[in-house]
Amino acid sequence: MEDKKKGIKETLTSTCQEVFGHNKLHHKEQIYMETLNKIQERKNKKSTINNSQTRTKEVDALAGYTESNKKDELRETGRLHYLDEGIWFLALVNDQPRREPIKFAIGDAGNYI
Template sequence: MEDNWKGIKEALTSTCQEVLSRKKHRHKEWISIETLYRIQERTNKKATINNFPTRAEKVKTQVEYTSK
């Protein structure tokens, strides 16, 4: 009796796994590598704006910063 039950249980579980298997999802990345690169580029531009000692130089680079 015990052997029959094990055989039935194995057959049932293997059939269910084949028929009702979980769907395999490929999740997209939340932020792409290109977006991270653009964020870093913009951060660097902002840092250069803040490092300029004169207002004229800041305005000149800020135009470039805001144009993109």
């Protein structure tokens, strides 16, 4: 009976070893402090590059927003006027905001701003 159990156990273990492979202890490679320092420096360089790229994108976007806000402000005060096909011009008149709409006689008469 014992021999039978031993034989079954051996066949099971050999089958498992064939399928899963022999269980070996894998020791991790030693990492020296110099290597860790190099890895940390590389990470720092990458993060500074990414941050600077992000910062330039933010600055460019901010410049676009400021320009848009200036146009809106000028449009509200009545100093920036729209011509045909996306052309804007700045009316150099007094700084008082206009209360009545401005009518242009360019192309299609009756354009109100």
